[in-house]
Amino acid sequence: MAEVRFLGRIRKAAGVSSFGIDASTVEELLEQLRRLLRPAVQELLFRDGGLQEDVEVQVNDQTISSTGGLNTPLGPFDRVTLLIGGDRRSSAGQPA
Amino acid sequence: MSRPHQVIIGASAAGLAAVEAIRQVDTACPITVVSKEPMPLYSRVGLTHFMTRDVGYDGMRMRDDAYFDRMKVRALMGVAALAVDSKERRVELSSGERLAYDRLLVASGSDAIIPPIPGTELRGIHPCMTNMDAKAIDDAVPRATEAAVIGAGLIGIQVVDAFARRGLRTTAIEMMPHLMPAMADQMSATMVEEDLRASGVRVFSGCRATEILGKDGHVSGVRVESGDVVPCQLLVLAAGVAPNLDFLDGADVTVERGLVVDARQRTSLDGIYAAGDVAETADLLTSERWVNAIWPEALNQGRVAGLNMAGVPTAYEGSLAMNVTAVLHNPIASIGLWNPQNGDYQVHAIRDDQTRAYRKLVFEGDQLVGAMLLGRYDDAGILHNMIRTRTMFSLRPHDLARGRVRWGNILRSIDRVGKV
Numbered sequence: 001m002a003e004v005r006f007l008g009r010i011r012k013a014a015g016v017s018s019f020g021i022d023a024s025t026v027e028e029l030l031e032q033l034r035r036l037l038r039p040a041v042q043e044l045l046f047r048d049g050g051l052q053e054d055v056e057v058q059v060n061d062q063t064i065s066s067t068g069g070l071n072t073p074l075g076p077f078d079r080v081t082l083l084i085g086g087d088r089r090s091s092a093g094q095p096a
Numbered sequence: 097m098s099r100p101h102q103v104i105i106g107a108s109a110a111g112l113a114a115v116e117a118i119r120q121v122d123t124a125c126p127i128t129v130v131s132k133e134p135m136p137l138y139s140r141v142g143l144t145h146f147m148t149r150d151v152g153y154d155g156m157r158m159r160d161d162a163y164f165d166r167m168k169v170r171a172l173m174g175v176a177a178l179a180v181d182s183k184e185r186r187v188e189l190s191s192g193e194r195l196a197y198d199r200l201l202v203a204s205g206s207d208a209i210i211p212p213i214p215g216t217e218l219r220g221i222h223p224c225m226t227n228m229d230a231k232a233i234d235d236a237v238p239r240a241t242e243a244a245v246i247g248a249g250l251i252g253i254q255v256v257d258a259f260a261r262r263g264l265r266t267t268a269i270e271m272m273p274h275l276m277p278a279m280a281d282q283m284s285a286t287m288v289e290e291d292l293r294a295s296g297v298r299v300f301s302g303c304r305a306t307e308i309l310g311k312d313g314h315v316s317g318v319r320v321e322s323g324d325v326v327p328c329q330l331l332v333l334a335a336g337v338a339p340n341l342d343f344l345d346g347a348d349v350t351v352e353r354g355l356v357v358d359a360r361q362r363t364s365l366d367g368i369y370a371a372g373d374v375a376e377t378a379d380l381l382t383s384e385r386w387v388n389a390i391w392p393e394a395l396n397q398g399r400v401a402g403l404n405m406a407g408v409p410t411a412y413e414g415s416l417a418m419n420v421t422a423v424l425h426n427p428i429a430s431i432g433l434w435n436p437q438n439g440d441y442q443v444h445a446i447r448d449d450q451t452r453a454y455r456k457l458v459f460e461g462d463q464l465v466g467a468m469l470l471g472r473y474d475d476a477g478i479l480h481n482m483i484r485t486r487t488m489f490s491l492r493p494h495d496l497a498r499g500r501v502r503w504g505n506i507l508r509s510i511d512r513v514g515k516v
Binding site for chain 2: 019020061
């Protein structure tokens with residue numbers, strides 16, 4: 001079972017920071033979230049058949065674009081983090 | 097008559113203590129434990145021991161895989177409580193199930209507070225609350241050369257210690273005037289800070305983090321209010337914890353600093369109990385109400401809640417502040433009223449720079465009510481016992497202030513006086 005973790009607006013809408021999901025890939029995990037989450041959270045995450053454009057999915061601190069996309073395999077110790085890119089109010093600056 | 101269905105939200109110290117208390121009384125009632133963590137049954141106390149590599153991953157475990165079967169518990173792991181309907185007596189779960197209960201224990205623990213500064217969603221930033229967090233941090237250590245920790249309380253200072261011991265260039269950032277503000281006084285915190293600096297750790301105390309900097313979506317540094325920028329590829333947020341009570345937002349239950357409970361751990365809602373980091377209880381020494389989010393009190397409260405849920409009226413005696421840790425192998429402990437804020441107490445304090453030890457004892461009249469120990473603390477258990485039970489075993493304040501106490505001294509003094 002992997003752990004799904006919500007950050008920022010998704011966490012607020014879901015009312016929960018994390019829970020577990022039995023899924024062998026990121027795609028399976030997202031399908032389950034589509035069934036389980038309240039409509040308000042689904043609106044934040046999904047549009048038409050896929051994810052909203054600004055939703056970022058990470059597996060173990062790596063964006064899935066660098067780990068195999070939706071086919072990224074999941075195991076028991078894996079942590080899938082979901083956030084909305086606009087929530088990341090970071091500076092692009094570099095430390096001095 | 098059918099037995100009540102006992103539902104427990106949370107599978108850490110308080111939740112498991114409740115399971116075991118219920119089973120002492122009732123071996124057959126249905127119990128369901130709900131935990132949002134996929135792999136619970138580990139000790140939070142072990143997290144930083146894992147990060148220092150003093151124990152392996154399995155060293156954090158406190159119960160084996162067969163535990164729930166043995167206890168005849170239906171365990172819903174990785175399942176979060178989303179809402180409680182106290183009229184229908186049901187809990188809405190992230191699995192879609194609406195779980196009916198007769199008695200419900202809220203032992204859902206606390207979540208890390210995410211400080212309101214820009215950049216907290218960058219990659220490479222971790223809280224340190226769960227075994228998954230500890231694993232993620234442990235995995236990230238080899239990829240980093242510099243690490244920072246925002247918040248140098250009990251958890252934060254342990255992470256700083258772990259990073260320093262694993263060879264990372266480490267910086268501690270604490271917005272309060274000194275390190276470990278909730279468990280150390282100015283003197284002991286200053287000594288710890290001196291030791292950390294001497295070992296190469298950079299310390300910003302009395303200094304807020306104002307911005308987290310990033311590169312390509314990954315943390316690269318922290319700007320602090322002095323204007324300094326702390327470079328880091330790994331950042332831990334340890335800025336405090338808050339009771340995990342979001343799922344009770346719609347329930348008409350009394351919440352102050354935490355869920356308000358009476359001496360039997362009952363909340364304001366019939367049939368709902370609370371224990372551990374979510375529960376606001378009375379302090380044993382001052383009777384003031386607060387959330388004393390420490391492991392031993394979670395065990396005590398969970399046990400009391402479980403007995404009451406099983407129909408055995410049992411009172412919780414009140415919580416006692418107590419924190420113990422070690423920084424750079426030097427132990428530090430604070431117990432009871434270790435930092436009194438008024439003049440009604442007598443304080444005896446000794447600092448020994450040679451051994452990097454500090455011993456401060458606080459008395460109310462002739463009774464020991466608080467202790468702050470840095471360095472040699474092998475009588476901490478005796479002092480804790482004296483404070484909790486409000487006994488002095490015929491010893492006088494002067495005897496304790498002189499130095500460490502051993503049970504042998506106590507037994508001799510009892511023998512001399514002829515009483516306990």
